[in-house]
Amino acid sequence: MKLGHMSVPGDCNRISPILSHVGNKWAALTILVLSERPKRYNQLRREIETISQRMLTVTLRGLERDGLVAREVFAHKTPPQVEYSLTPLGETLVQPLFALCEWSALNCTEIERNQAAHDGEAGDPHASVA
Amino acid sequence: MKLGHMSVPGDCNRISPILSHVGNKWAALTILVLSERPKRYNQLRREIETISQRMLTVTLRGLERDGLVAREVFAHKTPPQVEYSLTPLGETLVQPLFALCEWSALNCTEIERNQAAHDGEAGDPHASVA
DNA sequence: CTGAATCCGCAGGGATACTG
DNA sequence: CAGTATCCCTGCGGATTCAG
Numbered sequence: 001m002k003l004g005h006m007s008v009p010g011d012c013n014r015i016s017p018i019l020s021h022v023g024n025k026w027a028a029l030t031i032l033v034l035s036e037r038p039k040r041y042n043q044l045r046r047e048i049e050t051i052s053q054r055m056l057t058v059t060l061r062g063l064e065r066d067g068l069v070a071r072e073v074f075a076h077k078t079p080p081q082v083e084y085s086l087t088p089l090g091e092t093l094v095q096p097l098f099a100l101c102e103w104s105a106l107n108c109t110e111i112e113r114n115q116a117a118h119d120g121e122a123g124d125p126h127a128s129v130a
Numbered sequence: 131m132k133l134g135h136m137s138v139p140g141d142c143n144r145i146s147p148i149l150s151h152v153g154n155k156w157a158a159l160t161i162l163v164l165s166e167r168p169k170r171y172n173q174l175r176r177e178i179e180t181i182s183q184r185m186l187t188v189t190l191r192g193l194e195r196d197g198l199v200a201r202e203v204f205a206h207k208t209p210p211q212v213e214y215s216l217t218p219l220g221e222t223l224v225q226p227l228f229a230l231c232e233w234s235a236l237n238c239t240e241i242e243r244n245q246a247a248h249d250g251e252a253g254d255p256h257a258s259v260a
Numbered sequence: 261c262t263g264a265a266t267c268c269g270c271a272g273g274g275a276t277a278c279t280g
Numbered sequence: 281c282a283g284t285a286t287c288c289c290t291g292c293g294g295a296t297t298c299a300g
Contacts, residue, residue: 019158
């Protein structure tokens with residue numbers, strides 16, 4: 001796959017999984033929350049609030065595996081204290097991710113309107129669609 | 131959810147679904163491919179190649195619903211010719227999406243190495259991990 | 261050519277309970 | 281506090297078939 005004038009180095013088949021991985025809901029939120037400063041497990045849980053403990057763990061493991069997030073255990077004993085932080089590589093992801101996040105924030109209202117309008121047309125033939 | 135100094139207008143709970151939607155593998159690729167120029171159905175199919183016809187249709191419908199992609203039917207008769215193009219709103223998504231795509235392309239090798247290294251440590255205790 | 265519809269397997273992801 | 285393990289359900293997404 002090629003992108004014409006906007007040449008993307010490498011194969012898009014290699015980047016697409018990565019894209020959908022970091023573009024992932026939980027991963028993206030985690031990166032963004034972590035971009036503020038390193039945080040502990042339950043602190044992340046509280047801040048992302050809608051995340052389940054399972055998905056937080058799974059997401060963190062995945063990001064750790066990618067080398068985007070570092071896990072530091074301060075004491076392997078009472079009470080356990082684990083801190084998660086972005087690696088340098090993870091830091092480089094923040095900006096593009098934030099850009100996309102910003103775009104979403106800026107346009108979510110319009111998108112929601114578009115969706116509602118589109119659904120209205122399709123769902124209700126009696127609507128005043130002319 | 132707040133992002134501290136990098137204030138994101140609106141609620142992250144509203145943007146996260148959008149983010150995961152446009153960050154979606156097929157949606158992202160479709161937008162990117164369409165950013166080059168408007169294209170027809172089977173042309174998209176060929177260029178994204180790995181996509182199934184079902185997912186292409188589903189993805190296009192979703193993007194259409196969001197108002198990111200426009201669908202234009204040139205003739206509703208023999209042979210049907212349908213062209214898909216980005217809407218102005220869709221155009222605004224190209225840049226941030228491309229930035230993320232670029233990041234993936236730049237770092238996919240390092241990520242793959244990180245993954246391999248991480249898997250090596252965990253998967254094989256006999257590895258020379260010191 | 262441009263789809264819609266159906267079947268179906270598999271992974272994502274939530275809830276809950278248990279552990280160190 | 282910081283996880284792990286299990287259950288289980290939903291939806292993604294591929295393959296195939298039918299239609300205008």
